[in-house]
Amino acid sequence: MNLHTPYPYWLLKNGFLCEYPSLRHPLQVDYLVMGGGITGALTAWYLAQAGVGVAVVDRRHIGMGSTCASTALLQYEIDVPMHKLAKFVGEKNAARSYRLCIDAIDKLEQICEKMPLPTGFERKPSVYCASRKADLEDIDLEYAIRQKHDIQVERWDKNDVARAFPHFQSPGALYSPHDGAQVDAYSLTHALLQDALRCGAQVFDKTEITDIQHEKTQVVLRTNHGHSIRAKRLVIASGYESQEYLEQKVTRLHSTYALVSEPIDKTKIWHRDALIWETARPYLYLRTTPDRRVLVGGRDEPFYSPGKRDKLLAKKTALLAQDFDKRFPTLAPLQVDFNWAGTFAETADGLPFIGSVRERPHTVFALGFGGNGIVFSQIAGEIIRDGAVGRKNPDAHIFSFARAGATPQGD
Protein backbone atom coordinates (compact mmCIF):
# COMPACT_ATOMS: atom_id res chain seq x y z
CA MET A 1 0.00 0.00 0.00
CA ASN A 2 1.22 3.50 -0.74
CA LEU A 3 0.86 5.31 2.59
CA HIS A 4 2.17 8.79 1.80
CA THR A 5 4.06 11.00 -0.65
CA PRO A 6 7.84 10.54 -0.40
CA TYR A 7 8.79 13.56 1.75
CA PRO A 8 6.75 14.11 4.90
CA TYR A 9 8.27 16.87 7.05
CA TRP A 10 9.43 14.65 9.94
CA LEU A 11 11.35 12.36 7.66
CA LEU A 12 13.23 15.26 6.07
CA LYS A 13 13.82 16.92 9.43
CA ASN A 14 15.15 13.81 11.17
CA GLY A 15 16.53 11.67 8.35
CA PHE A 16 17.65 8.16 9.31
CA LEU A 17 17.78 8.43 13.07
CA CYS A 18 18.94 4.90 13.88
CA GLU A 19 19.88 1.82 11.88
CA TYR A 20 18.41 -1.66 12.30
CA PRO A 21 19.40 -4.87 10.49
CA SER A 22 17.13 -7.01 8.36
CA LEU A 23 16.38 -10.47 9.77
CA ARG A 24 18.73 -12.98 8.09
CA HIS A 25 18.24 -16.05 10.30
CA PRO A 26 15.39 -18.09 11.83
CA LEU A 27 13.98 -16.61 15.02
CA GLN A 28 12.09 -17.93 18.03
CA VAL A 29 10.54 -15.39 20.35
CA ASP A 30 7.71 -14.99 22.86
CA TYR A 31 6.11 -11.93 21.21
CA LEU A 32 6.59 -10.97 17.58
CA VAL A 33 5.40 -7.46 16.76
CA MET A 34 4.67 -7.04 13.06
CA GLY A 35 5.09 -3.33 12.34
CA GLY A 36 7.71 -0.84 13.49
CA GLY A 37 5.62 2.35 13.55
CA ILE A 38 4.58 4.19 16.69
CA THR A 39 2.11 1.41 17.63
CA GLY A 40 4.62 -1.42 17.29
CA ALA A 41 7.25 0.67 19.06
CA LEU A 42 5.05 1.45 22.07
CA THR A 43 3.90 -2.16 22.28
CA ALA A 44 7.44 -3.50 22.08
CA TRP A 45 8.58 -0.92 24.64
CA TYR A 46 5.90 -1.95 27.13
CA LEU A 47 6.64 -5.63 26.59
CA ALA A 48 10.39 -5.16 26.95
CA GLN A 49 9.93 -3.07 30.10
CA ALA A 50 7.88 -5.93 31.56
CA GLY A 51 10.68 -8.40 30.81
CA VAL A 52 8.80 -10.15 27.99
CA GLY A 53 10.89 -11.49 25.09
CA VAL A 54 9.92 -9.42 22.06
CA ALA A 55 11.07 -8.83 18.48
CA VAL A 56 9.81 -6.21 16.02
CA VAL A 57 9.88 -6.63 12.24
CA ASP A 58 8.96 -4.09 9.59
CA ARG A 59 8.88 -4.40 5.82
CA ARG A 60 9.97 -0.75 5.47
CA HIS A 61 12.57 1.20 7.39
CA ILE A 62 11.48 1.83 10.97
CA GLY A 63 8.88 4.58 11.28
CA MET A 64 8.47 4.99 7.54
CA GLY A 65 4.87 3.83 7.38
CA SER A 66 2.17 6.29 8.40
CA THR A 67 4.15 7.32 11.47
CA CYS A 68 6.59 9.60 9.66
CA ALA A 69 3.64 11.34 7.94
CA SER A 70 1.75 11.94 11.17
CA THR A 71 1.09 15.52 12.20
CA ALA A 72 1.18 14.12 15.75
CA LEU A 73 -1.29 16.20 17.71
CA LEU A 74 -2.03 14.33 20.93
CA GLN A 75 -5.65 14.88 21.85
CA TYR A 76 -7.94 13.30 24.37
CA GLU A 77 -10.76 14.42 22.10
CA ILE A 78 -11.67 11.56 19.81
CA ASP A 79 -12.79 12.34 16.22
CA VAL A 80 -16.28 11.32 17.34
CA PRO A 81 -17.47 13.70 20.09
CA MET A 82 -18.36 12.04 23.39
CA HIS A 83 -22.10 12.69 23.09
CA LYS A 84 -22.09 10.96 19.70
CA LEU A 85 -19.75 8.17 20.76
CA ALA A 86 -22.19 7.43 23.59
CA LYS A 87 -24.76 6.44 20.93
CA PHE A 88 -22.36 3.84 19.54
CA VAL A 89 -20.86 2.37 22.69
CA GLY A 90 -22.96 3.67 25.58
CA GLU A 91 -22.21 6.68 27.76
CA LYS A 92 -20.13 4.76 30.29
CA ASN A 93 -17.70 3.44 27.66
CA ALA A 94 -17.66 6.73 25.77
CA ALA A 95 -16.70 8.64 28.92
CA ARG A 96 -14.16 5.99 29.85
CA SER A 97 -12.59 6.21 26.37
CA TYR A 98 -12.11 9.97 26.78
CA ARG A 99 -10.65 9.48 30.27
CA LEU A 100 -8.26 6.82 28.97
CA CYS A 101 -7.07 9.25 26.28
CA ILE A 102 -6.38 11.93 28.92
CA ASP A 103 -4.42 9.38 30.96
CA ALA A 104 -2.59 8.16 27.83
CA ILE A 105 -1.25 11.66 27.14
CA ASP A 106 -0.03 11.88 30.75
CA LYS A 107 1.70 8.53 30.34
CA LEU A 108 3.23 9.52 27.01
CA GLU A 109 4.63 12.61 28.73
CA GLN A 110 6.24 10.46 31.41
CA ILE A 111 7.65 8.09 28.79
CA CYS A 112 9.02 10.96 26.67
CA GLU A 113 10.86 12.36 29.70
CA LYS A 114 12.83 9.11 29.92
CA MET A 115 13.66 8.68 26.24
CA PRO A 116 17.24 8.51 24.94
CA LEU A 117 16.38 10.73 21.91
CA PRO A 118 14.42 13.98 21.58
CA THR A 119 10.70 13.34 21.07
CA GLY A 120 9.33 16.85 20.53
CA PHE A 121 6.74 16.30 23.28
CA GLU A 122 5.14 19.57 24.37
CA ARG A 123 2.00 20.15 26.42
CA LYS A 124 -0.58 22.32 24.63
CA PRO A 125 -4.15 23.44 25.21
CA SER A 126 -6.72 22.32 22.68
CA VAL A 127 -9.42 24.46 21.06
CA TYR A 128 -12.37 22.78 19.36
CA CYS A 129 -14.13 25.49 17.33
CA ALA A 130 -17.67 25.50 16.01
CA SER A 131 -17.32 25.88 12.25
CA ARG A 132 -20.85 27.31 11.89
CA LYS A 133 -23.56 28.71 14.14
CA ALA A 134 -25.59 25.53 13.56
CA ASP A 135 -22.81 23.53 15.27
CA LEU A 136 -23.28 25.35 18.59
CA GLU A 137 -25.94 22.86 19.62
CA ASP A 138 -23.37 20.08 19.28
CA ILE A 139 -20.81 22.16 21.16
CA ASP A 140 -23.27 22.60 24.03
CA LEU A 141 -24.18 18.92 24.14
CA GLU A 142 -20.51 18.06 24.15
CA TYR A 143 -19.73 20.58 26.87
CA ALA A 144 -22.50 19.20 29.07
CA ILE A 145 -21.42 15.57 28.76
CA ARG A 146 -17.72 16.33 29.29
CA GLN A 147 -18.54 18.38 32.39
CA LYS A 148 -20.72 15.56 33.68
CA HIS A 149 -17.71 13.26 33.43
CA ASP A 150 -15.31 15.68 35.16
CA ILE A 151 -13.29 16.66 32.12
CA GLN A 152 -11.78 20.13 32.53
CA VAL A 153 -13.16 22.12 29.63
CA GLU A 154 -14.33 25.71 29.16
CA ARG A 155 -17.24 26.74 26.93
CA TRP A 156 -16.11 29.78 24.95
CA ASP A 157 -18.58 32.11 23.26
CA LYS A 158 -17.68 34.08 20.15
CA ASN A 159 -16.16 36.92 22.22
CA ASP A 160 -13.89 34.50 24.08
CA VAL A 161 -12.78 33.05 20.76
CA ALA A 162 -12.17 36.56 19.35
CA ARG A 163 -10.12 37.52 22.42
CA ALA A 164 -7.80 34.54 21.91
CA PHE A 165 -7.92 34.50 18.08
CA PRO A 166 -8.87 38.00 16.91
CA HIS A 167 -9.72 37.12 13.29
CA PHE A 168 -11.45 33.80 13.78
CA GLN A 169 -15.04 33.61 12.59
CA SER A 170 -16.07 30.96 15.11
CA PRO A 171 -19.33 31.42 17.03
CA GLY A 172 -18.08 29.35 19.98
CA ALA A 173 -15.59 26.70 21.08
CA LEU A 174 -14.59 24.18 23.71
CA TYR A 175 -11.27 25.05 25.29
CA SER A 176 -9.29 22.35 27.07
CA PRO A 177 -6.53 24.20 28.92
CA HIS A 178 -4.40 21.24 30.04
CA ASP A 179 -5.05 17.99 28.28
CA GLY A 180 -3.46 18.27 24.84
CA ALA A 181 0.10 17.80 23.61
CA GLN A 182 2.16 17.39 20.47
CA VAL A 183 5.08 15.19 19.59
CA ASP A 184 7.39 14.08 16.79
CA ALA A 185 6.01 10.59 16.22
CA TYR A 186 8.87 9.45 13.99
CA SER A 187 11.54 10.43 16.48
CA LEU A 188 9.54 8.99 19.38
CA THR A 189 9.27 5.67 17.54
CA HIS A 190 13.05 5.42 17.22
CA ALA A 191 13.52 6.53 20.83
CA LEU A 192 11.14 3.83 22.10
CA LEU A 193 12.83 1.13 20.06
CA GLN A 194 16.31 2.21 21.16
CA ASP A 195 15.14 1.99 24.76
CA ALA A 196 13.46 -1.36 24.10
CA LEU A 197 16.72 -2.68 22.59
CA ARG A 198 18.46 -1.80 25.83
CA CYS A 199 15.88 -3.95 27.66
CA GLY A 200 16.57 -6.96 25.43
CA ALA A 201 14.13 -6.44 22.54
CA GLN A 202 15.20 -7.22 18.98
CA VAL A 203 14.36 -4.95 16.05
CA PHE A 204 14.60 -5.80 12.35
CA ASP A 205 13.50 -3.66 9.45
CA LYS A 206 13.43 -4.29 5.67
CA THR A 207 11.87 -7.62 6.68
CA GLU A 208 8.42 -8.42 5.37
CA ILE A 209 6.11 -11.03 6.79
CA THR A 210 4.85 -12.93 3.76
CA ASP A 211 3.00 -15.81 5.41
CA ILE A 212 1.31 -16.41 8.75
CA GLN A 213 0.32 -19.86 10.02
CA HIS A 214 -1.58 -20.19 13.28
CA GLU A 215 -0.66 -23.51 14.90
CA LYS A 216 -2.01 -25.07 18.09
CA THR A 217 0.44 -23.42 20.46
CA GLN A 218 2.29 -20.86 18.36
CA VAL A 219 2.30 -18.70 15.26
CA VAL A 220 4.77 -19.51 12.50
CA LEU A 221 5.65 -16.69 10.15
CA ARG A 222 7.76 -16.52 7.00
CA THR A 223 9.77 -13.55 5.87
CA ASN A 224 10.59 -12.29 2.38
CA HIS A 225 14.18 -13.41 3.01
CA GLY A 226 12.98 -17.01 3.42
CA HIS A 227 13.38 -17.36 7.19
CA SER A 228 10.83 -18.57 9.70
CA ILE A 229 9.82 -16.86 12.91
CA ARG A 230 8.17 -18.90 15.65
CA ALA A 231 6.30 -16.81 18.19
CA LYS A 232 4.09 -17.73 21.13
CA ARG A 233 2.11 -14.56 20.36
CA LEU A 234 1.86 -12.34 17.31
CA VAL A 235 0.98 -8.65 17.59
CA ILE A 236 -0.30 -7.21 14.31
CA ALA A 237 0.63 -3.54 14.45
CA SER A 238 0.80 -3.01 10.73
CA GLY A 239 -1.23 0.19 10.65
CA TYR A 240 -3.54 0.87 7.72
CA GLU A 241 -2.21 -2.25 6.00
CA SER A 242 -3.79 -4.49 8.63
CA GLN A 243 -7.20 -4.89 7.05
CA GLU A 244 -5.87 -7.74 4.87
CA TYR A 245 -5.39 -9.87 8.01
CA LEU A 246 -9.03 -9.46 9.06
CA GLU A 247 -12.24 -10.97 7.74
CA GLN A 248 -14.33 -8.21 9.32
CA LYS A 249 -14.15 -4.87 7.52
CA VAL A 250 -13.24 -2.32 10.17
CA THR A 251 -11.91 0.76 8.41
CA ARG A 252 -12.55 3.31 5.73
CA LEU A 253 -9.56 4.81 3.94
CA HIS A 254 -9.22 8.48 3.10
CA SER A 255 -6.61 10.77 1.60
CA THR A 256 -5.38 13.63 3.73
CA TYR A 257 -3.06 16.62 3.28
CA ALA A 258 -0.67 18.63 5.43
CA LEU A 259 1.77 21.50 5.12
CA VAL A 260 4.48 23.02 7.28
CA SER A 261 5.37 26.71 6.97
CA GLU A 262 8.70 28.43 7.13
CA PRO A 263 9.65 29.38 10.70
CA ILE A 264 7.75 32.39 12.05
CA ASP A 265 9.73 34.82 14.15
CA LYS A 266 7.47 34.93 17.21
CA THR A 267 7.79 33.31 20.62
CA LYS A 268 4.02 32.62 20.60
CA ILE A 269 2.49 32.24 17.15
CA TRP A 270 -1.08 32.30 18.52
CA HIS A 271 -2.85 31.85 21.84
CA ARG A 272 -0.59 29.54 23.87
CA ASP A 273 0.28 27.83 20.56
CA ALA A 274 -2.80 25.70 21.16
CA LEU A 275 -3.88 22.75 19.07
CA ILE A 276 -6.81 23.99 16.99
CA TRP A 277 -9.48 21.96 15.23
CA GLU A 278 -13.15 22.32 14.37
CA THR A 279 -16.57 20.73 14.14
CA ALA A 280 -16.74 20.52 10.31
CA ARG A 281 -16.04 17.11 8.78
CA PRO A 282 -13.48 16.76 7.31
CA TYR A 283 -11.91 19.15 9.78
CA LEU A 284 -9.10 21.63 9.47
CA TYR A 285 -6.46 21.43 12.20
CA LEU A 286 -3.43 23.44 13.21
CA ARG A 287 -0.44 23.15 15.50
CA THR A 288 2.99 24.71 15.77
CA THR A 289 6.38 23.01 15.83
CA PRO A 290 9.23 23.49 18.33
CA ASP A 291 11.20 25.35 15.60
CA ARG A 292 8.37 27.91 15.28
CA ARG A 293 6.65 26.66 12.18
CA VAL A 294 2.93 26.32 11.61
CA LEU A 295 1.48 22.97 10.61
CA VAL A 296 -1.89 22.93 8.85
CA GLY A 297 -3.73 19.73 7.98
CA GLY A 298 -7.05 18.57 6.60
CA ARG A 299 -8.91 18.92 3.29
CA ASP A 300 -9.43 15.13 3.32
CA GLU A 301 -10.91 13.24 0.38
CA PRO A 302 -12.95 10.07 0.88
CA PHE A 303 -10.89 7.73 -1.32
CA TYR A 304 -7.80 5.54 -1.35
CA SER A 305 -6.03 6.13 -4.64
CA PRO A 306 -2.41 7.22 -4.28
CA GLY A 307 -2.26 8.55 -7.86
CA LYS A 308 -5.39 10.66 -7.48
CA ARG A 309 -4.33 11.67 -3.94
CA ASP A 310 -0.89 12.91 -5.00
CA LYS A 311 -2.18 14.76 -8.07
CA LEU A 312 -4.22 16.91 -5.72
CA LEU A 313 -1.30 17.83 -3.47
CA ALA A 314 -0.49 21.24 -4.99
CA LYS A 315 -4.14 22.27 -5.07
CA LYS A 316 -4.79 21.06 -1.51
CA THR A 317 -1.68 22.83 -0.25
CA ALA A 318 -2.91 26.11 -1.72
CA LEU A 319 -6.32 25.57 -0.12
CA LEU A 320 -4.83 24.76 3.29
CA ALA A 321 -2.66 27.89 3.09
CA GLN A 322 -5.77 29.93 2.21
CA ASP A 323 -7.62 28.37 5.14
CA PHE A 324 -4.82 29.53 7.39
CA ASP A 325 -4.58 33.04 5.89
CA LYS A 326 -8.30 33.59 6.42
CA ARG A 327 -7.99 32.74 10.11
CA PHE A 328 -4.65 34.48 10.74
CA PRO A 329 -4.53 37.48 8.37
CA THR A 330 -1.76 39.13 10.41
CA LEU A 331 0.50 36.15 9.61
CA ALA A 332 -0.59 35.95 5.94
CA PRO A 333 0.46 34.97 3.40
CA LEU A 334 1.72 31.74 4.94
CA GLN A 335 5.05 30.75 3.42
CA VAL A 336 4.79 27.03 2.78
CA ASP A 337 8.05 25.11 3.23
CA PHE A 338 6.94 21.45 3.07
CA ASN A 339 3.80 19.58 2.09
CA TRP A 340 2.72 16.00 1.87
CA ALA A 341 -0.28 13.76 1.36
CA GLY A 342 -1.10 10.58 3.22
CA THR A 343 -3.58 7.78 3.48
CA PHE A 344 -5.67 7.80 6.61
CA ALA A 345 -8.01 5.21 8.11
CA GLU A 346 -10.96 5.82 10.35
CA THR A 347 -13.38 3.57 12.16
CA ALA A 348 -17.14 3.96 12.41
CA ASP A 349 -17.11 5.00 16.07
CA GLY A 350 -13.67 6.66 16.12
CA LEU A 351 -12.25 4.04 18.51
CA PRO A 352 -9.28 1.81 17.76
CA PHE A 353 -9.28 -1.96 17.51
CA ILE A 354 -7.17 -3.64 20.16
CA GLY A 355 -7.77 -7.34 20.67
CA SER A 356 -8.17 -10.73 19.07
CA VAL A 357 -10.37 -12.34 16.45
CA ARG A 358 -11.43 -15.97 16.44
CA GLU A 359 -9.83 -16.82 13.09
CA ARG A 360 -6.34 -15.83 14.28
CA PRO A 361 -5.38 -17.69 17.46
CA HIS A 362 -2.42 -16.47 19.57
CA THR A 363 -2.68 -13.10 17.84
CA VAL A 364 -3.63 -9.65 19.00
CA PHE A 365 -4.26 -6.62 16.81
CA ALA A 366 -3.11 -3.13 17.79
CA LEU A 367 -4.81 -0.81 15.36
CA GLY A 368 -4.82 2.83 16.42
CA PHE A 369 -6.90 4.43 13.70
CA GLY A 370 -8.35 7.95 13.38
CA GLY A 371 -7.08 11.37 14.40
CA ASN A 372 -6.04 10.03 17.82
CA GLY A 373 -4.01 7.16 16.44
CA ILE A 374 -0.95 7.82 18.58
CA VAL A 375 -2.90 8.15 21.82
CA PHE A 376 -4.64 4.88 20.98
CA SER A 377 -1.24 3.27 20.31
CA GLN A 378 -0.28 4.09 23.89
CA ILE A 379 -3.48 2.47 25.16
CA ALA A 380 -2.78 -0.58 22.96
CA GLY A 381 0.73 -0.93 24.37
CA GLU A 382 -0.58 -1.15 27.91
CA ILE A 383 -3.42 -3.54 27.12
CA ILE A 384 -1.07 -5.90 25.29
CA ARG A 385 1.53 -5.70 28.06
CA ASP A 386 -1.17 -6.55 30.61
CA GLY A 387 -2.19 -9.59 28.56
CA ALA A 388 1.44 -10.72 28.37
CA VAL A 389 1.97 -10.59 32.13
CA GLY A 390 -1.39 -12.24 32.87
CA ARG A 391 -3.06 -9.10 34.24
CA LYS A 392 -6.69 -8.46 33.30
CA ASN A 393 -7.08 -5.01 31.78
CA PRO A 394 -10.50 -3.71 32.83
CA ASP A 395 -10.82 -1.46 29.75
CA ALA A 396 -9.81 -3.91 27.03
CA HIS A 397 -13.42 -4.75 26.12
CA ILE A 398 -14.08 -1.13 25.05
CA PHE A 399 -11.75 -1.54 22.06
CA SER A 400 -12.57 -5.13 21.13
CA PHE A 401 -13.68 -6.28 17.67
CA ALA A 402 -16.94 -7.45 19.22
CA ARG A 403 -18.04 -4.05 20.48
CA ALA A 404 -21.23 -2.42 19.25
CA GLY A 405 -20.60 0.03 16.41
CA ALA A 406 -17.45 -1.73 15.21
CA THR A 407 -18.43 -2.06 11.54
CA PRO A 408 -18.60 0.95 9.19
CA GLN A 409 -22.22 1.93 8.53
CA GLY A 410 -23.52 0.91 5.15
CA ASP A 411 -21.09 -2.03 4.77
Ligand SMILES: Cc1cc2nc3c(=O)[nH]c(=O)nc-3n(C[C@H](O)[C@H](O)[C@H](O)COP(=O)(O)OP(=O)(O)OC[C@H]3O[C@@H](n4cnc5c(N)ncnc54)[C@H](O)[C@@H]3O)c2cc1C
Ligand atom coordinates in the same frame (compact mmCIF):
# COMPACT_ATOMS: atom_id res chain seq x y z
C1 LIG B 1 -1.17 12.89 7.48
C2 LIG B 1 -1.51 12.19 8.77
C3 LIG B 1 -1.77 12.94 9.89
C4 LIG B 1 -2.04 12.33 11.10
N1 LIG B 1 -2.21 13.09 12.21
C5 LIG B 1 -2.36 12.51 13.42
C6 LIG B 1 -2.40 13.30 14.59
O1 LIG B 1 -2.33 14.52 14.53
N2 LIG B 1 -2.49 12.65 15.78
C7 LIG B 1 -2.56 11.30 15.87
O2 LIG B 1 -2.63 10.77 16.98
N3 LIG B 1 -2.53 10.53 14.77
C8 LIG B 1 -2.43 11.11 13.56
N4 LIG B 1 -2.38 10.34 12.44
C9 LIG B 1 -2.54 8.91 12.60
C10 LIG B 1 -1.24 8.30 13.09
O3 LIG B 1 -0.18 8.82 12.36
C11 LIG B 1 -1.33 6.81 12.93
O4 LIG B 1 -2.37 6.33 13.75
C12 LIG B 1 -0.05 6.12 13.35
O5 LIG B 1 1.07 6.67 12.72
C13 LIG B 1 -0.17 4.67 13.01
O6 LIG B 1 0.98 4.05 13.47
P1 LIG B 1 1.17 2.51 13.26
O7 LIG B 1 2.42 2.14 13.90
O8 LIG B 1 -0.07 1.81 13.69
O9 LIG B 1 1.23 2.37 11.68
P2 LIG B 1 2.49 2.61 10.73
O10 LIG B 1 3.29 3.77 11.13
O11 LIG B 1 1.99 2.57 9.32
O12 LIG B 1 3.37 1.33 11.02
C14 LIG B 1 2.95 0.05 10.60
C15 LIG B 1 4.15 -0.62 10.02
O13 LIG B 1 3.82 -1.97 9.71
C16 LIG B 1 4.63 -2.35 8.65
N5 LIG B 1 4.06 -3.52 7.98
C17 LIG B 1 2.86 -3.62 7.36
N6 LIG B 1 2.70 -4.87 6.87
C18 LIG B 1 3.82 -5.55 7.16
C19 LIG B 1 4.27 -6.88 6.88
N7 LIG B 1 3.53 -7.76 6.19
N8 LIG B 1 5.49 -7.24 7.33
C20 LIG B 1 6.27 -6.37 8.01
N9 LIG B 1 5.90 -5.10 8.28
C21 LIG B 1 4.70 -4.71 7.87
C22 LIG B 1 4.67 -1.12 7.73
O14 LIG B 1 5.80 -1.12 6.91
C23 LIG B 1 4.65 0.02 8.72
O15 LIG B 1 5.90 0.63 8.94
C24 LIG B 1 -2.10 10.92 11.19
C25 LIG B 1 -1.86 10.16 10.06
C26 LIG B 1 -1.56 10.77 8.86
C27 LIG B 1 -1.25 9.93 7.66
